[in-house]
Amino acid sequence: xxxxxxxxxxxxxxxxxxxxxxxxxxxxxxxxxxxxxxxxxxxxxxxxxxxxxxxxxxxxxxxxxxxxxxxxxxxxxxxxxxxxxxxxxxxxxxxxxxxxxxxxxxxxxxxxxxxxxxxxxxxxxxxxxxxxxxxxxxxxxxxxxxxxxxxxxxxxxxxxxxxxxxxxxxxxxxxxxxxxxxxxxxxxxxxxxxxxxxxxxxxxxxxxxxxxxxxxxxxxxxxxxxxxxxxxxxxxxxxxxxxxxxxxxxxxxxxxxxxxxxxxxxxxxxxxxxxxxxxxxxxxxxxxxxxxxxxxxxxxxxxxxxxxxxxxxxxxxxxxxxxxxxxxxxxxxxxxxxxxxxxxxxxxxxxxx
Ligand SMILES: [Zn+2]
Ligand SMILES: [Zn+2]
Numbered sequence: 001x002x003x004x005x006x007x008x009x010x011x012x013x014x015x016x017x018x019x020x021x022x023x024x025x026x027x028x029x030x031x032x033x034x035x036x037x038x039x040x041x042x043x044x045x046x047x048x049x050x051x052x053x054x055x056x057x058x059x060x061x062x063x064x065x066x067x068x069x070x071x072x073x074x075x076x077x078x079x080x081x082x083x084x085x086x087x088x089x090x091x092x093x094x095x096x097x098x099x100x101x102x103x104x105x106x107x108x109x110x111x112x113x114x115x116x117x118x119x120x121x122x123x124x125x126x127x128x129x130x131x132x133x134x135x136x137x138x139x140x141x142x143x144x145x146x147x148x149x150x151x152x153x154x155x156x157x158x159x160x161x162x163x164x165x166x167x168x169x170x171x172x173x174x175x176x177x178x179x180x181x182x183x184x185x186x187x188x189x190x191x192x193x194x195x196x197x198x199x200x201x202x203x204x205x206x207x208x209x210x211x212x213x214x215x216x217x218x219x220x221x222x223x224x225x226x227x228x229x230x231x232x233x234x235x236x237x238x239x240x241x242x243x244x245x246x247x248x249x250x251x252x253x254x255x256x257x258x259x260x261x262x263x264x265x266x267x268x269x270x271x272x273x274x275x276x277x278x279x280x281x282x283x284x285x286x287x288x289x290x291x292x293x294x295x296x297x298x299x300x301x302x303x304x305x306x307x308x309x310x311x312x313x314x315x316x317x318x319x320x321x322x323x324x325x326x327x328x329x330x331x332x333x334x335x336x337x338x339x340x341x342x343x344x345x346x347x348x349x350x351x352x353x
Pocket of ligand 1: 055
C-alpha cells in the first residue's frame with residue numbers, strides 16, 4: 001500500500017492505492033496499474049493478497065476465449081489468498097486478521113434450489129472472482145464475507161493458492177467421478193489441475209494412470225501416486241489403457257479436444273468421463289452408439305463448493321497432498337502467461353504482489 005498525497009490549496013486528502021493487473025481489451029497484455037484500494041460494502045470484505053495462482057481460466061478470461069465473456073476493464077485471479085483487512089456492514093463469517101481464500105465462486109444467492117441443495121456452484125445468480133468481480137491479481141481484492149474460505153493454520157499461503165481452484169476443482173471432479181477403491185482412474189494432463197487430480201484419485205482409493213506428452217510431468221505424476229503412465233506422443237493412450245482393462249473413470253484436465261476424445265476412448269463399459277479442463281476450442285466428437293451400448297456417463301464438473309475447499313485444505317494440512325508451484329512477482333504476469341501458454345512451467349505459477 002502506498003499513500004499518495006493529493007495536492008490541494010484547501011485540504012490534503014490521503015488516497016490509499018494499490019497495484020493491480022488489469023485487462024483492458026481481450027488478447028492484449030495485462031497492464032500494471034495504480035488503483036484505489038477497494039472499500040467494502042455491506043456483506044463485503046477487503047483482503048490484502050499474499051499470493052494468487054495463475055489458472056488457464058485467467059488466460060482464457062484475458063483473451064475473451066469463452067462463450068460467456070467478462071467485461072473489461074477487470075482484474076483476473078481466482079486463487080487469491082490473503083489477510084482480511086476490512087469488513088463491511090453485517091459481516092460475521094470472518095474477522096480482520098483471518099487468512100482466507102478467494103475462490104472462483106465469488107458470490108451465490110444462497111436461496112435458489114442449487115444453493116440449498118449443495119450445488120451453489122450452479123447458482124444462476126453467481127458471480128465469479130477475476131471474471132465478473134475483480135480478482136486476486138492485485139495487492140488488495142474485495143470479496144463477499146460469506147463466500148471466502150478460511151485457510152487453516154499450518155498451510156503455507158502460497159500453497160493454498162493452487163488449492164483454491166486447481167485443488168478444489170479436481171477434488172470435486174474425483175467426487176463427481178465416484179471413484180472407489182480399486183477403480184482404474186485415467187487422468188489426462190498432468191499440469192496445474194492434473195497433478196492434483198492424480199493425488200485426489202489416489203486418496204479416494206483409485207489406481208491412477210497419468211497421461212501427458214512430457215516425460216518429466218509423467219515422472220512427477222509417478223511421484224505423486226500414479227501407478228501407470230502413458231506418454232501420448234509415444235503410444236496411443238486408448239490402446240495402452242484398454243490393455244490395462246479400460247478406465248472406470250477418466251478425468252480430462254488437458255485443454256485439448258483430442259485429449260478429451262482419447263479420455264472417452266480409454267473407458268471400460270459403464271465408465272465415466274468427467275470434463276474439467278476448458279479448451280478454447282469448445283467441441284469434441286463423441287459417438288452416440290458406443291455411449292448407449294456401453295452405458296457410458298459423460299459429466300461436467302465445475303470448481304467446488306466452500307465445503308469442498310474446506311476438505312481440500314484439511315487434506316493438505318494433514319500432509320496428504322503436495323502442491324507443485326513456482327513463485328513469480330505479479331509484475332511479471334504477462335511473461336508468466338506466455339510461459340503457461342508455451343507449456344514451460346512445471347504445474348502452477350503463483351503470483352505475489
Ligand atoms: Zn481456475
Ligand atoms: Zn443460488
